[in-house]
Amino acid sequence: MKNPIADLNKIFDSRIRLGVMSMLVVNNEIGFNDLKQMLELTDGNLASHLNTLEQAEFIKVHKGFIGRKTSTTYSITALGKQAFKAHLDALEKMIKKL
């Protein structure tokens, strides 16, 4: 037998980053505030998790305006989609010995 957790991505150990990614898989663009409210997080906490995902190039930021009001949105990258899928596959493989 081989290590069943070896293929899990460490970045997705965090429930919050998992939540962000799962939201971005289904919505191709989500705002900072929407994420914050949905996941019930403080600004700083969300920002730092988003930063981790951005560093890994799993998500991309879009700074724009709605009229003249700033509006920041996030979307998943191709790499992010791939890594997330790989993680879910690893998870499934791990538990599908059921």
Add this chain to the structure above:
Amino acid sequence: MKNPIADLNKIFDSRIRLGVMSMLVVNNEIGFNDLKQMLELTDGNLASHLNTLEQAEFIKVHKGFIGRKTSTTYSITALGKQAFKAHLDALEKMIKKL
């Protein structure tokens, strides 16, 4: 919409505890050393994660002997099985908006 990560169990955020549980779901008894080798962990690290799972009453310890040599094995409890299943269901629900 409601918080998609609210139903995830914090105890299972850890890849290691996730791995232990997934192994105990399929094998009704596993030894300390087997877990250690399978998950590639140091004694202390594994022991502390097992302790967390034991505190939560998700696993049970069996201290026995093979001849006169000590042999410690672990098994999943009913509560553990239930909590793990609930976690997996929550995970599935979260990502099955695909």
Add this chain to the structure above:
DNA sequence: CTATTTAACTTTGAAAAACAAAGTACTTTT
């Protein structure tokens, strides 16, 4: 029978991660 090794820990301490709170810059609403 003494020394080394193995099993299953506990203890200690360091490093990393998570997190809240406050501060910042800019804008919009009142």
Add this chain to the structure above:
DNA sequence: AAAAGTACTTTGTTTTTCAAAGTTAAATAG
């Protein structure tokens, strides 16, 4: 002009993770 919202950054605390070393007791080797 004052208050409030957006999207952060900074600071500092708390929590979690983990490795390393020490511990106890038994097994095996020499």
